[in-house]
Amino acid sequence: MEVLVTTDHTPSSNTSVTIWNPSTGTKLLALKGPCATTGSLVLLRDEGLLIAEVGKPFVHLWQVGSPLQSSRRIICPVGQQKLGPMTASPDGNYIVVAISEKINVWQPATGRVVEVISSAHYRPVTVLQFTDDGTYLISGGADGIVSVWSFLKLVSSAETKPTYSWSHHTLPVTSLHVGSGGRKATLFTCSEDRFVKIYSLLTGSLVLSVAFPQPLHSIGVDRLERSFFVGGGDGTIYFFNLTNPPRGMEAQVTTSEDAVLKKHTTRVTALSISADEKNLASGDSEGSIFIWDLESRQAIRTIGSASSTGSKGPVTNIAFWLNDPDSLKGGRSGKKPTIFFPDVPKLIEGNEDDADGEELIKVWNRVDQGDDSDDTMTSSSSLYSSSSRGGDSLAKINQLKMDLAQAKETNRKLHEFCVTDIFNRIENSKHTDTQSNKRKNKSNKK
Template identity: 30%
Template sequence: MEDEVVIASSSIEAGIGCWDLRSGAEHLRYRSCASPSHGLVSVAGRFIASSQLRDSSSSSGSVLFWSWNKPQVEVKSFPAEAINPLACNSDGTYIVGGGVSGDIYLWEVATGRLLKKWHAHYRPVTCLVFSSDQSLLISGSEDGHVRVWSLLMIFDEERQQRAGHLYEYSFSGHTLPVTDIVTGYGGSNAIILSASQDRTCKVWSLARGTLLRNVVFPSVIEAIALDPGEHVFYAGGKDGKIYIAELNSQGTSNDNYGLHIIGTLSDQSKGICSLTFALDGFQLVVGSEDGMVRVWDTKTRNIIRVFKHAKGPVNNILVIRQPAALYPRTSANNQGPMARRHVSLPPPLEKYTSIDEHSDLSAFITPRSNVDRPSDATYSTVDSMNNQINELQQHGSTGASEMEVERLKLECKRSMQMVQQWKKMYENLHQFCVGDLLNGEADDTN
C-alpha cells in the first residue's frame, strides 16, 4: 500500500493540517491559512497553494504557497481580486483561480505569469475542476450555472469567433449556487456531477451536452465524491448525513430517502463540508463543521480513523501520495538529503497579464511527470524553449550550441505530437467506453 497523506484546511485561521492516512500521525501544521471552499490544492505534489478568505467588502485577495517541509508561508501573491476556488492540472504547469467577480484566471506556475483571464459567470465562481485528460476546465458559480471550457478554445481566437462564445457547454439546471463539482473518467466523454444549495445533484453528459439524471435530497448538499467504479456517488448534507445515490440503475422510491438514494452514512456529526476518496477507492475522507476529519470504510460503513483539525468547519480535504519532501516532526533530526535540502518555490502569481495579446505565445500540456521528480523541477513552454535556444546561440561553443538547439527542437516536436495523440485517443473513448454506458442507460429507460 502506498503512503498517503490527508490535507485539510478551514475557513477560520486554523492553518493546514497534514496527517498520515495509515498511521494517523500528524506531520507539520502549516500556518496562516483561512481558505474558502475548494481553495486548497496540492500542485502536482510539489507544494501547497491556497486562496485566502478576506473581508467581503475588500476587493483584494491573496494566494499563498507553502513548501512541504516548512510551516511558514513562503510565497504570497496578490491577484487583482479575491479568489475563491483554485485548481491545477495534473502536471502542475498551470494554476486556475475563480474570482468573486465571475472571472477566471489562468497562471503559468513556473513564471507566475497570468496567461489568460476571461469572464465566466455573472456571480462569484465557487468550483473549478479539470477533466481527467486535462483538456477541459469545468466551473460552477453562485449563479447556478455549470460551464465547460476547452483550453484549446481559450487560446484560439479563431475558434472563439466561429463559436460565438468561449464555453463548450453551459448547464443551467440548478436554481441556487453550485456547491461542488466532480468529473468521471473519459476526458471529453466523461460525466459531470454537480451539487447545489437547491438540494439536488445533477449528472451531465459531456459527450451529449445533456442532463442524464437529477437526484433530489432531503438536505442541502455541500460536497460530493464519485465512487471510482462510477456506480454510486456520495453526497454530504448540511444535516450531517452522507447520502449514497445510484448513478446508473433506475433506483426505487422509498419513504426514508427518495428516488436513486440507496442509503446513508451517519454518526450524528454536524454538517458535512468536504468529501474525497483515498487512492484505494474505498476509504472516504470527510470534513465536517465540527472541525473533525473522519475516514469511513465504504465497504463496512464504519469509521476507521478520526483526525482533529480545528474548531471551525473543515471545508477542504485532499488525499495525495506522500511527497518525497515531507517528513514527520518526529524526524527533525533526520540528516537525509531531503531533510537538509531547501526546496525553492515558483515566483508569485502576477496581478495583471504582462503578455502582449498579439505575441506568438504557445502553451502546451507536457506528458505526465514522474511523481518522484524533485519539488523544484521546472516546467517548459514553447517560448521558454526559444529563449534557451537564443541564449545558447549567444554563449558557449558553436558545436555544443547547435547540438543543444537540435535537442530542444526535437523535444518540442515530440511534445506537440504527444498532445495530438492524446487528443485523438480521448475522442475515441466515446465509441469504446462512455458510449456503451450511455446506450445501456437508454435501454434501461426504454
C-alpha cells in the first residue's frame, strides 16, 4: 500500500512526522518529535525514515519493526551547527547533510565524516539528492548553482570537484527531481527565478528551459517523465506536458485553465506524485495539504489543513511511500528491520576509535536473517556479530572500490607526468641538437 508522509514546521506541536492514508484521508500515525528541516525527509526504502531537526545538530530515526511513537536521536558529528537539507545513499550506508554552504558525507555506522566539501556553493545549500543507483550526488544552492558530484570519487577522496556545474539559474534553487536511469537520468530543477531547467546527466547539457509566471518553490515529476508540476509563490500549481515539447530549448507556460491547478492560497512548498500516477499531493506555507486527481485535475481530498489541525506552520516535506501500514505499528507483528543502527548516545567523531583501540561499531548494512532472526533482535551480542559479518563483506567491497578509484587517479597522474617528461626530453634534445649544429657551422666557416 502507498501512504503519504508529511512534515511541517510548527514549534508548538509535538508531532514531527505524520503518515496518512491518501485514499481516505485518515491519519495512520503521528510520530512524536521535533520539527523537520525543509528537504531533510529521507525514506529508507521500507525500513524507516529520517529527518534533520530544525536548528540543532540532531538526526532523528524512526525504524520499522520498532515502536515508532518515539524517535532515536543521533548526534551528527559535525559540531554544534544547524543542519540543512539531507539525503541518504540508495544502499543506506551514507548520509549526506548540508550545513550552510558545506556538504558533509557521513557514515552513521561509525560516526565518521568521510568527506567535507567546503567549496560546494557560495551560499547555503538548499537541496540534495542522489541518483537511483548512487552514482551521482546532486546539490543546488541559494547561489543558483546546480552541481553534480561523482559519489565514489567523494568517498574515496580521489576528487572533490563536481563532474558538472551549471549556473543557468539566477536565484536560489528551491527543488529538484532526479529521474530513473542512474548516470543516464534526467534532472529537473526549479528556482525562484521562475524557470524550470531540464538537464541530461549523460551529456551534461541543458535540454530544456521552461518559464512560468510565478517564482517556483517545488516540483513533482511522474515516473515516466511525461509531465511535471511546479508550485508557485501565489499558490498556483502549474502543469507542463513533455510529450509535446517545443522545437527549441525554451518554452513558456501561461495561466490558461488547462495548465494550472488552483486550491492553495499561499506558497506551495512541497509536491509529490503517487507511484500509480493517479494522484498528486501538495502542501503549502499555511500547513494545508490537498490530494489531486490528475485525470480530472480536481482536488478530491483535503488533509492536514490549518483549519482542521490548528497548524499554522508550513509543510516542509511531503512524499508518497510504498509501505505496509501494519509494519509501521511496530511490535512483534510488524516487519523486522534489516538495517541496524548503533545504539549509542553519541557517535565518535573524525577517524578516532574508542579508548581500547577498537571500533565503536562495525558497518551499518542490511544483513541476511535466517531461522535465528528472533534471537538477533533480542540479543545485542548476536545482533552485532551478525551485523559485523554482513558489514565486513560490504566494508571490503567499499575498500576495493576506493582503492580502485585511487589507483585510477594515481595512474592518470603518472601517465600525465610521463608524457610531460618525454615531451620535455624531446624538446631539450632538439634544442641541444640545434645548438650543436650551430657550433659546427661556425667552426666550418672558420
